[in-house]
Structures are given as C-alpha cells and as structure tokens.
Amino acid sequence: xxxxxxxxxxxxxxxxxxxxPEIALKTAVAFATYIxxxxxxxxxxxxxxxxxxxxxxxxxxxxxxxxxxxIGKVPTPTVQQLIRYYNADGGVVITASHNPIIWNGLxxxxxxxxxxxxxxxxxxxxxxxxxxxxxxxxxxNVGKIQIDTQALAKHVDTVLSVLDVSSLKKRKLKVLIDxxxxxxxxxxxxxxxxxxxxxxxxxxEPNGIFEHNPEPLKKNLGTIIAKMKAxxxxxxxxxxxxxxxxxxxxxxxxxxGEDYSLGLCIEYILAQEKSSSKEVVVNLSTSRVIDYLAKKxxxxxxxxxxxxxxxxxxxxxxxxxxxxxxxxxxxxxxxGWGRDSLVGIVIALKYLAESGKTVSQIVANYPRYYMLREKxxxxxxxxxxxxxxxxxxxxxxxxxxxxxxxxxIYPDSWIHVxxxxxxxxxxxxxxxxxxxxxxxxLENLKGTN
Numbered sequence: 001x002x003x004x005x006x007x008x009x010x011x012x013x014x015x016x017x018x019x020x021p022e023i024a025l026k027t028a029v030a031f032a033t034y035i036x037x038x039x040x041x042x043x044x045x046x047x048x049x050x051x052x053x054x055x056x057x058x059x060x061x062x063x064x065x066x067x068x069x070x071i072g073k074v075p076t077p078t079v080q081q082l083i084r085y086y087n088a089d090g091g092v093v094i095t096a097s098h099n100p101i102i103w104n105g106l107x108x109x110x111x112x113x114x115x116x117x118x119x120x121x122x123x124x125x126x127x128x129x130x131x132x133x134x135x136x137x138x139x140x141n142v143g144k145i146q147i148d149t150q151a152l153a154k155h156v157d158t159v160l161s162v163l164d165v166s167s168l169k170k171r172k173l174k175v176l177i178d179x180x181x182x183x184x185x186x187x188x189x190x191x192x193x194x195x196x197x198x199x200x201x202x203x204x205e206p207n208g209i210f211e212h213n214p215e216p217l218k219k220n221l222g223t224i225i226a227k228m229k230a231x232x233x234x235x236x237x238x239x240x241x242x243x244x245x246x247x248x249x250x251x252x253x254x255x256x257g258e259d260y261s262l263g264l265c266i267e268y269i270l271a272q273e274k275s276s277s278k279e280v281v282v283n284l285s286t287s288r289v290i291d292y293l294a295k296k297x298x299x300x301x302x303x304x305x306x307x308x309x310x311x312x313x314x315x316x317x318x319x320x321x322x323x324x325x326x327x328x329x330x331x332x333x334x335x336g337w338g339r340d341s342l343v344g345i346v347i348a349l350k351y352l353a354e355s356g357k358t359v360s361q362i363v364a365n366y367p368r369y370y371m372l373r374e375k376x377x378x379x380x381x382x383x384x385x386x387x388x389x390x391x392x393x394x395x396x397x398x399x400x401x402x403x404x405x406x407x408x409i410y411p412d413s414w415i416h417v418x419x420x421x422x423x424x425x426x427x428x429x430x431x432x433x434x435x436x437x438x439x440x441x442l443e444n445l446k447g448t449n
Contacts, residue, residue, distance in 0.1 A: 001017055002018060005105075005423075008116050008120075008121035009107070009115065009307055009308070009309065010093075010106060010108065010115070011023070011027060011106045012103060012104075012105035013104070013105065014102050015103070015104055019053075019104055021052060021053065021055075021056040022056075024056035024060070024094075024106060025056040025057070025059060025060045027057070028056065028058070028059070028060025028106075029061075029064060029127075029134060030124060030127035030128035030134070031061070031092065031124060031127075032060060032061040032063075032066045032143075033134050033135070034126075034127050035066060035089050035090045037065075037089065038090075039066065039067040039068070039069060039086060039088045040061050040068055040069075040088060040089060040091060040092060041068075041079050041082045041083050042054060042057055042058060042068050042069070042071065042079075042091070042092050042094070043070070043071040043073070043078060043093060043151065044074070044079075044093050044095050045073065045074075045076070045094070045095040045208070045241045045243075046073045046185065046186070046206045046207060046241070047094075047095070047096065047101065047104050047241070048101075050104070053094045053106070057092050057106070058145060061143060062137075062142050062143030062144070063137060063142065064134075064136060064137055064143070065136075065142060065143050067145070067146070068143060068145045068146070069082065069086060069088065069147075070145060070147045071147075071148045071151035072148075072149070074155070074187065075183040075186075075187050075239075075242055075340075075341065076093050076183070076242040076243065077243070077339065077343075078152055078155040078183075078187065079091045079109065080109065080113040080114070080337065080338045081158055081336055082148070082154065082155070083112075083113040084113050085154055088111070089111050090111060091113070092106060092107070092108060092109070093107040093242070094106060095183075095241065095242040096241070097214075097240060097241060097242050097244070097245075098214050098215035098216070098240040098241060100210075100213060100214065101210050108124065112316070112337060114309065114337045115308060115338075118309070152187050152190050153190060155187070155342065156190050156342065158335060159191070159335055159342050159343055160194065162332075162335050163335075163346045163347065163350065165350065167353045168196070168197060168349055168350065168353045169196075170353050170354070171352065171356065172197075172198065173197050173198065173235065173349060173353065174197075174198045174199070174232060174233045174234050175192070175197060175199040175200070175235055175237065176200050176224060176227060176235075176236045176249075177192075177200070177201050177238075177345075178201070178203050178221070178224045178236070178237070178239070179201065179203060179204060179238075179243065180203045180211055180212060180214055180240075181203050181204070181205050181206060181207050181209055181211060182208070182210070182240065182241035183206070183241065183242050183243040184243035185206040187342060188201055189201070189204075195346070195349065197349065200233075202224060202227065203223075211223070214240050215240065216239065216247045216258070217258075221238055221249075221255060224238060224249065225249065225254075225255060228252070228253030229252065233251060234251050234359075235248060235250070235348060235352060236248065236250075236253065237341075237345055239341045244329055244338065244339040244340060244341060245327055245328040245329045246328050246329075246330070246341035246344035246345065247261045248261040248264060248359060250358065250363070251358050251360060254360065257371070258326055258327050258328035259286060259287030259289055259326040259328075259369075259371060260287070260289060260366060261328045261344070262282075262286070262287075262324045262329070263287070263290055263293055263366060264348060264351060264362055264363065265322075265324070265344050265347045265348060265351075266290060266293055266324065267293050267296075267297070267351075267362075268348075268350065268351040269322040269332060270296075270297035270321065271297065273297075276298075277300075278298065278300070278321045279301075279318055279319075279321050280294050280299050280302065280320065280321060280322055281302045281314045281315045281318065281320045281323035282301070282303060282304070282311065282323060282325065283303065283306045283307070283310065283325050284303045284304070284401065284404050284416055284418075285306060285326055285416050285418075285429040286303075286324075287431055288367070288414070289366050289369060292367050299321065302314055302318065302320065304403075304404075305403060306325075306418065307421075308325060308329065308331075308338065308339060311325060311331060312331060312337045312338065315333055316337065319333075320333065321333075324339065326371075330347070332347075367433075370432055370437070371429070371430070372428075372429070372431075372435070372438040373427070373428070374428040374430075375426065375427045375428065376425070376426055377423075377425050378424045378425070378426060380424055381419070381424050383424075384424070388405060388406050388417065391406050391408075392406055395415075404416075404418050412432070412433055413432035413441065414431055415429070415430050415441055415445060416430075417429075417445070428442065428445065430445075
C-alpha cells in the first residue's frame with residue numbers, strides 16, 4: 001500500500017486504499033481543535049468519493065463544537081471566497097486537484113482564505129499526531145450545520161464586482177470550455193450566463209467521472225483540440241478537476257501552454273494597473289515569458305519556492321499586483337488569495353474584447369520557450385542532497401539560485417532541480433528557446449549521475 005501523502009499543501013490518497021473516512025474524520029477533528037472556535041467552510045470538487053469524505057469531515061468539525069457552512073460541490077476558489085464572505089475561521093476543501101479519479105484529498109485553509117502556511121500546518125500536526133490533547137464538545141455544544149446553495153453565485157458576483165465585463169458587449173465571442181465533469185461544470189454556466197456570451201461546454205456533467213486525465217496538459221486534451229480546429233471558436237478553456245487551474249487554446253485549436261495562459265492573464269492585469277509600483281509574484285519554475293512581461297510593464301518580479309502557499313504568502317506580504325504558478329493558476333489579490341480559473345476566464349475574455357486581437361496574435365508577441373519536465377526516483381531521501389551537491393559542483397561557474405533546490409540560470413535558459421516534498425523523487429524543469437536545446441541540457445544534466 002502506498003503511504004498517505006501529507007504536506008501543508010494538503011492530504012492526498014487513494015480511495016479504498018489509504019484515504020478512508022477514518023482519516024477524514026481524524027483530520028477534521030485535529031483541524032477544528034487547531035482552529036479552536038467559530039465556523040469552517042466545507043466544499044469540494046465532484047469526485048464520486050466527495051459525499052463520503054464530506055460527511056466524515058463535517059462530523060469531525062461539529063464534534064469539537066465548531067459550526068460548518070456546507071457549500072457543496074464547488075471549485076476550490078469558491079471555498080476561499082466564502083471564507084472571506086462569511087468571515088469564517090477556516091475551510092476544508094475535499095479535492096485531489098489534477099490527480100486521477102482514484103484519488104481524493106483534503107486541503108486546509110486559514111481565516112485568510114489561503115492554504116495553511118508550513119508553520120501553521122506544523123501546529124495542526126501536533127493535534128493530528130496526538131501530541132496535543134483533543135477535547136470533544138458536550139451534547140449541548142456540538143456544532144451546527146448550515147447549507148449554502150448560493151455559494152457559487154456569491155463567488156461569481158465577487159469576480160464581476162472587481163472585473164468590469166461591460167466591454168464584452170463590444171465583441172461577440174464564441175467560447176468552447178472543457179471542465180472535464182469536474183467542479184467547473186457546476187460553476188461555468190453561472191459565470192458564462194451572466195456574461196451573456198456564446199459558449200459551448202463539453203464534458204459538462206458534474207459527476208466526477210473524468211473523460212480524460214484531469215491534469216490539463218496537451219497530451220490529455222485531444223477532444224477539445226479537435227473540436228476547436230473543426231469549429232469557429234474564438235478561444236478554448238480547460239480546467240482541472242477543482243477548477244483552480246486554467247489553460248487556453250487559441251482560435252486555431254492550438255494549445256498555448258500553461259505558462260503562456262498565465263502570461264496572457266498577467267499581461268492584461270499589468271496593462272490595466274495604474275500604479276507605478278507594480279509587482280508580480282511567481283514560483284521559481286515559472287516560464288521566462290513572465291520575466292519578459294514584467295520588464296515590459298516595468299513591474300518588479302519576485303520568485304518564491306514552489307507551492308501556492310509560498311506564492312500567496314509573498315503576494316500578501318508585499319501587497320503585490322498579481323501572481324500565479326506556471327501550471328495555469330492565476331492569482332489576482334483584488335478577488336482572492338488563490339488560483340482561480342473563473343478569474344482567468346473573465347480576464348482572457350476581456351483582453352480579447354478590448355484589444356480586438358485573437359489569442360494567437362497576443363501570444364505571438366511573447367518570446368518562445370520550450371518547457372521540459374522530468375522526474376526520477378531515488379532509493380531513499382538520503383540520496384537527494386548528495387545529488388544536489390554534485391549538481392552545484394558541476395555547474396559552479398554558472399549563476400545558481402538555491403532558494404528551492406538548485407536552479408542554474410543561463411542568459412536564455414535555465415534548469416531547476418528540486419526534491420519532491422512528499423516522495424523520494426527528484427523533479428527537473430528545463431526551459432530553453434527550443435525543444436532540442438532543452439533536451440541537450442537534460443542529457444548534460446544526466447551526466448551528473
């Protein structure tokens with residue numbers, strides 16, 4: 001049996017193997033004890049195991065005496081929005097994000113609407129691991145359960161209160177969107193009907209039976225790519241299972257890539273921002289296309305360790321303009337402190353409507369890079385640091401960033417090697433102007449073994 005994966009990014013496991021109702025209950029009891037008092041928002045994506053885990057989570061929270069607002073099957077950013085709407089004390093999202101259908105997970109959020117930071121997670125673990133006592137509520141202090149069936153409408157209203165969509169009347173856009181039967185299938189009609197645009201949704205049943213691998217990579221998107229090529233659409237959108245990530249297809253059905261999808265959204269925000277002190281926050285493995293855009297709009301660019309928590313922490317601390325991760329996750333602080341595909345959809349549509357350009361015309365102005373991602377398993381975690389030390393020694397004459405693993409930086413390319421936070425795996429990210437150059441750099445790196 002594979003071990004349960006537990007990090008500050010959340011708990012993930014396989015249903016029927018290592019993620020059970022007992023684990024969900026134990027997690028919820030520990031989390032409610034850590035939160036101490038108040039109300040916790042509970043929601044999640046459409047996976048078939050959602051209701052089972054949700055019931056265990058709600059039982060655990062209320063057993064400690066905290067109240068629950070159950071918002072049902074919704075995108076992860078909807079939980080984040082509802083924490084802020086209700087001024088709640090935390091949130092639990094039941095999702096395994098882009099993992100395959102056999103997986104599910106539990107993500108824990110603080111009062112801010114962000115995932116727990118590492119030090120907060122360590123405090124939660126004290127209760128989960130039994131190092132701090134658990135005190136259950138007496139019969140007259142058991143928490144109450146409230147159901148909110150309008151959570152998505154509240155989320156959409158927040159997005160549209162920040163992003164003025166009147167410009168969409170100027171250009172009649174035709175949109176194709178694939179939520180892959182995930183949480184986006186519930187949210188998209190509420191958003192897109194309010195925008196009054198011509199849209200078609202495929203794989204739009206919120207039943208959690210994914211029609212393709214839920215990670216929105218080109219190799220998984222054959223159906224929508226073919227339909228885009230055959231149809232007359234202005235733009236295509238694909239969301240992952242919990243609808244926090246968004247990738248874009250251009251009017252020809254070409255997959256523009258996760259980093260370029262993020263770049264399109266960031267460019268629009270930077271172009272609209274009037275402040276002279278613009279700032280962008282992304283992680284170390286995000287494409288140099290963001291460097292290009294930051295320079296173009298005279299914005300300061302900050303790189304963080306991998307992980308949404310690290311990006312949002314820097315965004316909050318610096319009160320930055322916009323941020324995200326290169327996997328297609330845009331974070332716009334004026335709306336919320338997390339990746340939000342609904343925000344990305346509105347921004348992309350506004351960009352097209354207001355510029356009069358096509359997607360392909362917009363991204364044609366960006367420098368072209370090829371991103372290569374690899375990973376390999378080591379026998380145990382003790383082998384990881386010696387390997388990183390070898391890399392540092394081999395490339396000692398190059399510019400090196402050691403914030404998160406080892407990043408070797410060249411004038412037109414980079415290599416980022418970092419250990420997984422959860423498994424004995426080393427992940428490699430390489431970006432270069434061409435695929436051939438990236439593959440050559442990978443072969444050179446492999447010579448370090």
